[in-house]
Amino acid sequence: MRVNLLVGGPKELIPVEEVQRRQDETWIAVDHGASLLLAWGIKPAIAIGDFDSTTGAEMYQLRQQLTDIEVFPPAKDFTDTQLGLKLAIDKYQPHQIDLFGATGGRLDHLLANLFLPLQGDFSDYLDRIRLLDRGNTVTYYRPGSYAVTKEAGMKYLAFCNLTPVTGLTLADEKYPLKDWSSTIPFSWTSNEFTAAVNHFAFKSGVVAVIQCRDLPL
Secondary structure, three states, rough: EEEEOOOOOOHHHHOHHHHHHHOOEEEEEOOOHHHHHHOOOOOEEEEEEOOOOOOOHHHHHHHHOOOOOOEOOOOOOOOOHHHHHHHHHHOOOOEEEEEEEOOOOHHHHHHHHHHHHHHOOOOHHHEEEEEEOOOOEEEOOOEEEEEEEEOOOOOOOEEEEEEOOOEEEEEOOOOOOOEEEOOOOOOEEEEEOOOOOEEEEEEEEOEEEEEOOOOOO
């Protein structure tokens, strides 16, 4: 099964149409994501977080409509997104977890969410976690050889090593790369597909692949 998480990122970056297409799937709402889901006609299975960005009136509505709300104090050892992701894994053991609302806004939030799959509690799920917004899809890869299928509407293709990496090869992208290694994080950005499916490989490390597009101003 696939579990979807909606966290409290900027509303304007959330692909609402895609969220609503998944209304019959399992949703976990993180903090203000619970109010957004209800406004879009989706009842999450669970709402979790400290709800510091949820108003009193919104919290009242949540308690009226949801049967499972887990409230944590603002001062805690985990972020709300970490709590939601851990809950998804522990309760459902899904084959895929998609996070919406995890990008944009504050840079510290973005970086915390980008590096989440590297953390010990989530590393076993690294290649089953994705971050999605209106202009980006982020997927994570362990060493190996892979085919990447172009998503509709996405123009660019980026390869970002989040750890030291060896042997990164972009075989058939617009801008190829052969046997590249780095000891620091690095983003090979603004590459492009040359076909409906392109290929890449690497020998060690963790690579995030980002399909993306420019959004209208």
